[in-house]
Amino acid sequence: MIKTFEEARLLVQTLQVCTIYDSAKTELPSLWEYVDLPEKQEGEKGWGAKVSAVWDWKNRLPAEFPDEIFYGKVKGGFAVLMSMDYLRDVHFQSAYKPIDQLNPLSAHIFEKIRVEPWDTTSLRNEMIQEYGCSKSQFDTALKNLQISMNVVRSNDPGIERDTWLTFQEQYSEIWNSHVSED
CATH class of the missing domain: 1.10.10.10 (Winged helix-like DNA-binding domain superfamily/Winged helix DNA-binding domain)
Known part of the structure; x- marks a missing residue:
């Protein structure tokens, strides 16, 4: 389970490819399922810590580490983060x-x-x-x-x-x- 931006970076590198949010329509792991932050509590304003972190990380990871992490869409329309090695060596040629x-x-x-x-x-x-x-x-x-x-x-x-x-x-x-x- 992860709680920080740096841990999210390492997770994407380890998983090679993951969706942003969990979905029963794909077998890919999701960033969402690995994040150990509280969800929005009743009466709390805004999104809650977990949604805020995942939403921020999906944009920041490829922006701050453009040579390491790719943001895109895969078959089925799922938004994903993937390692650049996976993009280069596996995903691009098949997609x-x-x-x-x-x-x-x-x-x-x-x-x-x-x-x-x-x-x-x-x-x-x-x-x-x-x-x-x-x-x-x-x-x-x-x-x-x-x-x-x-x-x-x-x-x-x-x-x-x-x-x-x-x-x-x-x-x-x-x-x-x-x-x-x-």
Whole structure:
């Protein structure tokens, strides 16, 4: 059981990959199940120590240790933390799908992100107006871009909103070792 940010860092390295929150829909271990902090008590304001810690760590771990820990989505749409070694050696090659294998909305969103980084809200609003998709369609397409290893959340600790970059831009070494440009 863990209580600190540093212990969370070591846990991700040990597990290699874990979801953020517990779910019966996956066999992956979760960061949540290993955290030994109190949950919100009745009458307490805010989220409680456990939720606050897990929410903070999911962003801070890849921001403070970008060469060690990756944040992304895996099949089923689960948010995960994984070691960079696992990402490089195992996960990327099994999860990557070229853009032309995704739906047209995903390809359109990818093109926007390829040109420049976008935060989720601005990109969603732009796509709803420009492409005529629903919020749900947009969210699914963005999730599929993450699962297929085409876009990732920026690790820049100075950015407060989820901001999207191409996987190739943020992790060029991994990209170049697995994807050949035709």
